[in-house]
Amino acid sequence: MHQSLVDLWYGFGVALQPHNLMWSFFGVLVGNLIGVLPGMGALSAISMLLPLTYTMHPVPAFLMLAGIFYGSMYGGAIGAILLNMPSHPPHAVTCLDGYPMTRQGKGGTALGITMIASFFAASFGITVMVFASPLLVAAALKFGPTEIFSIMLLGLLAGGTMARGSPIKGVAMTVIGLLIGVVGTDVNSGTIRFAFGFPELTDRVDLVALALGLFGVADFLRSVNRMHFVGTETKVRLRDMRPSKAELKQAFFPMLRGTLIGTLFGAMPGTGPTITTFIAYAFERRISKTPERFGQGALEGVASPEAASHSKTQVDFIPTMSLGIPGDAVMALLLGALMIQGINPGPQLISEHADLFWGLIASFWVGNVLLLLLNVPLIGLWVKVLQVPYRLMFPCALFFIAVGVYSTNNSLFEVNEVLVFGIAGAIIMALDFPIAPILLGYVLGPLVEENFRRALLLSRGNLGVFFERPISLGFMTLCILLVAAQIFFAIRAARRKRRDTRDTGYRAASEAVPLHNE
Amino acid sequence: MSVVDDKENLMAKQRLSVLGRFVPTGLLLLASALWLPFAIADAYPDKPIRLVVPFPPGGPTDIVARPLAQFLGERLKQQIIVDNRGGAGGSIGAELVAKAPADGYTLLMATVGTHAINATLYKRLGYDPVKDFTPISLVAAAPVALVANPSVPVKSVADLIALAKATPGSINFGSAGNGTPGHLTGEMFRAATGADIRHVPYKGSAPALSDLLGGQTQIMFDPLQSVLSQVRAGRLKLLAVSSKTRSPAAPDAPTFAEAGLEDFEATAWWGVFAPANLPPAIATRLNTEINAVVRSEGFRALLVPLGVTVSGDTRDEFAQFQQRELVKWGKAVRDSGASVD
Numbered sequence: 001m002h003q004s005l006v007d008l009w010y011g012f013g014v015a016l017q018p019h020n021l022m023w024s025f026f027g028v029l030v031g032n033l034i035g036v037l038p039g040m041g042a043l044s045a046i047s048m049l050l051p052l053t054y055t056m057h058p059v060p061a062f063l064m065l066a067g068i069f070y071g072s073m074y075g076g077a078i079g080a081i082l083l084n085m086p087s088h089p090p091h092a093v094t095c096l097d098g099y100p101m102t103r104q105g106k107g108g109t110a111l112g113i114t115m116i117a118s119f120f121a122a123s124f125g126i127t128v129m130v131f132a133s134p135l136l137v138a139a140a141l142k143f144g145p146t147e148i149f150s151i152m153l154l155g156l157l158a159g160g161t162m163a164r165g166s167p168i169k170g171v172a173m174t175v176i177g178l179l180i181g182v183v184g185t186d187v188n189s190g191t192i193r194f195a196f197g198f199p200e201l202t203d204r205v206d207l208v209a210l211a212l213g214l215f216g217v218a219d220f221l222r223s224v225n226r227m228h229f230v231g232t233e234t235k236v237r238l239r240d241m242r243p244s245k246a247e248l249k250q251a252f253f254p255m256l257r258g259t260l261i262g263t264l265f266g267a268m269p270g271t272g273p274t275i276t277t278f279i280a281y282a283f284e285r286r287i288s289k290t291p292e293r294f295g296q297g298a299l300e301g302v303a304s305p306e307a308a309s310h311s312k313t314q315v316d317f318i319p320t321m322s323l324g325i326p327g328d329a330v331m332a333l334l335l336g337a338l339m340i341q342g343i344n345p346g347p348q349l350i351s352e353h354a355d356l357f358w359g360l361i362a363s364f365w366v367g368n369v370l371l372l373l374l375n376v377p378l379i380g381l382w383v384k385v386l387q388v389p390y391r392l393m394f395p396c397a398l399f400f401i402a403v404g405v406y407s408t409n410n411s412l413f414e415v416n417e418v419l420v421f422g423i424a425g426a427i428i429m430a431l432d433f434p435i436a437p438i439l440l441g442y443v444l445g446p447l448v449e450e451n452f453r454r455a456l457l458l459s460r461g462n463l464g465v466f467f468e469r470p471i472s473l474g475f476m477t478l479c480i481l482l483v484a485a486q487i488f489f490a491i492r493a494a495r496r497k498r499r500d501t502r503d504t505g506y507r508a509a510s511e512a513v514p515l516h517n518e
Numbered sequence: 519m520s521v522v523d524d525k526e527n528l529m530a531k532q533r534l535s536v537l538g539r540f541v542p543t544g545l546l547l548l549a550s551a552l553w554l555p556f557a558i559a560d561a562y563p564d565k566p567i568r569l570v571v572p573f574p575p576g577g578p579t580d581i582v583a584r585p586l587a588q589f590l591g592e593r594l595k596q597q598i599i600v601d602n603r604g605g606a607g608g609s610i611g612a613e614l615v616a617k618a619p620a621d622g623y624t625l626l627m628a629t630v631g632t633h634a635i636n637a638t639l640y641k642r643l644g645y646d647p648v649k650d651f652t653p654i655s656l657v658a659a660a661p662v663a664l665v666a667n668p669s670v671p672v673k674s675v676a677d678l679i680a681l682a683k684a685t686p687g688s689i690n691f692g693s694a695g696n697g698t699p700g701h702l703t704g705e706m707f708r709a710a711t712g713a714d715i716r717h718v719p720y721k722g723s724a725p726a727l728s729d730l731l732g733g734q735t736q737i738m739f740d741p742l743q744s745v746l747s748q749v750r751a752g753r754l755k756l757l758a759v760s761s762k763t764r765s766p767a768a769p770d771a772p773t774f775a776e777a778g779l780e781d782f783e784a785t786a787w788w789g790v791f792a793p794a795n796l797p798p799a800i801a802t803r804l805n806t807e808i809n810a811v812v813r814s815e816g817f818r819a820l821l822v823p824l825g826v827t828v829s830g831d832t833r834d835e836f837a838q839f840q841q842r843e844l845v846k847w848g849k850a851v852r853d854s855g856a857s858v859d
């Protein structure tokens with residue numbers, strides 16, 4: 001406990017170094033803007049800026065990339081509340097009550113509550129991270145190849161099955177991701193695999209190209225005809241953003257409940273942020289004495305999911321960095337960025353790269369304070385940016401994607417890679433397959449393979465080793481439970497479908513909001 | 519190449535740009551003609567140099583490369599960026615440099631593995647350790663240490679051999695990858711003693727070491743500098759070193775010969791290579807500067823206490839040294855029966 005505080009203090013020392021602070025600031029600023037813009041997720045932004053970090057020291061590089069992520073969370077809420085535009089899927093649910101509030105002239109209040117809830121939830125999430133992490137350090141040396149493989153398997157299974165939609169499709173996409181991850185030079189024998197004669201492929205499929213193709217280009221291709229111009233006359237003044245005492249009181253418990261839900265889901269690998277916010281919203285609606293107010297501008301419907309998304313975002317860094325199992329696609333990308341810097345995720349990360357880990361945690365707080373200060377004057381500006389028509393914005397974004405990818409190796413090969421993945425991604429999404437597990441499989445693939453082979457070398461080829469060692473057995477049991485639960489739910493859903501086809505208002509409402517990019 | 523020369527040259531260049539605007543072209547041409555030879559000789563390096571370390575950070579190669587990058591950078595007045603590219607016993611990083619342009623801005627911190635062992639060990643290697651490179655200079659050498667996790671009940675090499683024979687299949691040795699000096703020394707040890715030990719390759723020493731500390735593997739062969747701090751902290755047992763005489767950095771550890779293995783000797787070395795066909799002027803300049811670094815007190819002070827011997831040489835000597843090593847390790851690979859699958 002005491003040690004955690006000492007480490008955190010050290011982390012603040014790292015985060016507040018002018019150089020690191022500058023990159024943190026840059027990250028949250030870009031993230032904030034990206035969050036507001038439709039069709040430009042944190043994922044595209046991080047992948048575009050990723051090549052910039054190759055030559056940087058890992059600490060400022062990672063502070064910036066993480067800043068983009070949580071910065072975009074704040075930005076996403078702005079678009080959702082003021083314009084009914086879920087530019088980032090987790091905020092889709094915020095539209096349901098946030099936009100009605102704007103129409104009632106209470107948009108400022110909604111934003112104010114969102115910011116308070118976000119900051120509160122983020123702080124809570126960070127606190128959990130500070131005190132939970134040392135527990136993992138203690139387990140660090142007990143993690144050998146066997147344990148790492150088991151936990152990665154759990155992460156992959158969870159990532160594939162717990163996203164929206166069919167679990168089988170999710171697992172299929174995870175396997176595709178694993179296969180893409182195999183392309184390149186084998187780390188043990190130096191043999192080149194699946195390069196199809198392209199010398200560029202001997203150094204793996206480019207992470208940036210894959211992420212931008214699947215999440216940037218594919219998304220544009222799909223939404224290019226569906227997006228329509230959104231105009232707004234909303235003016236938000238600082239004065240409007242201060243909620244009244246009664247409103248604060250009304251929002252307090254939803255905020256607390258949202259935070260706890262987010263924290264819980266953050267610690268669980270594979271649960272995306274979108275599920276988290278939808279569950280927080282549904283929960284709030286269920287326990288409310290006046291559920292009919294939801295969808296008409298209920299303050300609780302804004303406070304709870306926003307708090308959930310923020311605490312989830314922060315807590316998500318625990319399994320990502322200390323176990324190497326990312327919660328969603330953005331986390332998988334951040335993990336890839338770490339590995340490019342030569343830093344392997346795992347329990348030993350906390351002790352081996354203390355400056356990075358504690359600096360990052362401290363920078364969360366610094367970044368959240370910056371965001372709080374930034375949001376107030378910048379909202380007006382962001383709203384203006386939104387008035388740029390899509391026919392200008394999409395080509396610009398595509399142009400930046402092309403330039404960003406070209407700059408990774410100064411070669412056109414990567415640009416073509418983006419195009420291929422973009423088209424493939426659009427087709428995959430059109431067939432209603434999830435995209436995120438591909439990235440997850442790609443990032444974790446080499447680690448899974450390396451540790452699987454090593455575990456078998458150590459056990460001299462005995463596969464039973466995964467069930468003999470206690471920690472590994474625990475993860476394997478979880479894997480089996482996960483699969484069993486999915487089968488159970490599938491059977492139950494099939495039965496229920498036969499029994500009744502009644503649909504709840506919430507489900508209808510949530511489906512009215514376009515949900516892509518997950 | 520003193521500081522004064524460089525400053526003068528810089529001023530001259532500034533002067534040039536001012537002249538270019540205001541005086542007739544003839545004068546400019548004359549001035550250019552006068553300054554041109556100096557401009558070429560001093561142009562290198564005019565941007566940061568990348569030194570590829572073919573292993574992840576924290577291993578023996580990295581330990582040698584980082585001080586070298588720092589001191590060499592100071593002498594060349596350019597930043598030298600260490601680029602860790604681990605995998606396949608260093609051959610992924612080596613191949614990268616083999617295919618890089620020969621302009622002196624991409625260099626390789628080569629090892630005995632990448633430039634003497636891999637050529638025989640790997641069935642298909644993506645580079646030719648002789649034809650694809652310009653040898654620059656030897657930098658350092660060190661013995662390979664045999665270390666064990668404290669939980670392994672052995673006090674000496676003889677204990678270890680006895681344990682491995684008594685409980686076959688119980689002892690695995692980690693290494694920095696296929697073809698690293700640690701791997702080959704382990705295979706030579708297995709061939710010489712008949713002890714049943716199994717090789718488990720990692721991407722580099724650092725990850726292999728953390729599994730050794732965690733007891734996932736029982737023993738490890740690795741260059742002395744990468745394990746010495748853990749030995750001194752009591753987290754690993756040092757059983758033997760592979761040099762002819764004891765290492766001054768670890769005087770208590772016996773040599774393999776003292777431990778009963780006659781003629782058992784292995785030396786890991788590190789040197790700098792550039793891609794083939796590097797312009798001789800640049801190669802000579804790099805050789806001169808690296809030799810100056812290797813002789814400097816600051817560099818020695820960082821590496822000698824870790825059991826590393828530092829020594830430079832001429833480019834020809836280094837090329838001949840590599841040829842001898844290729845023959846020697848080629849035989850060691852065949853004799854030990856080491857293979858990559």
